Amino acid sequence: MDQAELCQAHGVQGCQNLESWLKYPCDQSKDVEAAAVSAMVANYLDGKLMPKLNSQPVPEIQDENIFTLVGEQFEEVIFDDSKDVFIKFYAPWCGHCKCLKPTWDSLGDHFTDVKDQLVIAKLDATENDLPASVSFCISSFPTLKSKPAGSHNFIDYDGHCSLESLITFVKEKAKNNLTPKVKAPEQEAQATFAKPSEGHDEL
Known part of the structure; x- marks a missing residue:
């Protein structure tokens, strides 16, 4: 696999450190020009370029056990x-x-x-x-x-x-105690027969 294919396979549009796999993408809103690429490479080598993490959006709801x-x-x-x-x-x-x-x-x-x-x-x-x-x-x-x-x-x-x-x-x-806490009988009864709180519509 040549460098172009490697970049395409890993979604790289800029520099990538092949040891840490951190990515330093180019500004995709600008045209790719030799001077800009040279400046970017120089900043990368000088440690002035900040890596960018690819990330999906943070889920608004986590309602599953995973x-x-x-x-x-x-x-x-x-x-x-x-x-x-x-x-x-x-x-x-x-x-x-x-x-x-x-x-x-x-x-x-x-x-x-x-x-x-x-x-x-x-x-x-x-x-x-x-x-x-x-x-x-x-x-x-x-x-x-x-x-x-x-x-x-x-x-x-x-x-x-x-x-x-x-x-x-x-x-x-695991370092934590993964034994589920057992509810007292009166707590379970209260949870089962709890009345709807005020301020909520009842069916």
């Missing part, structure tokens, strides 16, 4: 020291990713009662770049990584992709 992560949110969500994280990096066209999806959804369902302690996430790695603070790049799909609470180090998962194996891995690597 957290839909985008590049813009990566550091905020993944590096929340109070939570363990298990993330799937996938590509929409990947057959193995499609096969894993039902199991991954079931994994999210399994841990739904401990969402305040654990994030089960997915990130489309073809549409979202990783920030410079991450020391790895994604080269195969799906890639599964765990990040324990209070740590910024990632642990690769390379085991069997059965629901039982994934659950065991999460419990072994």
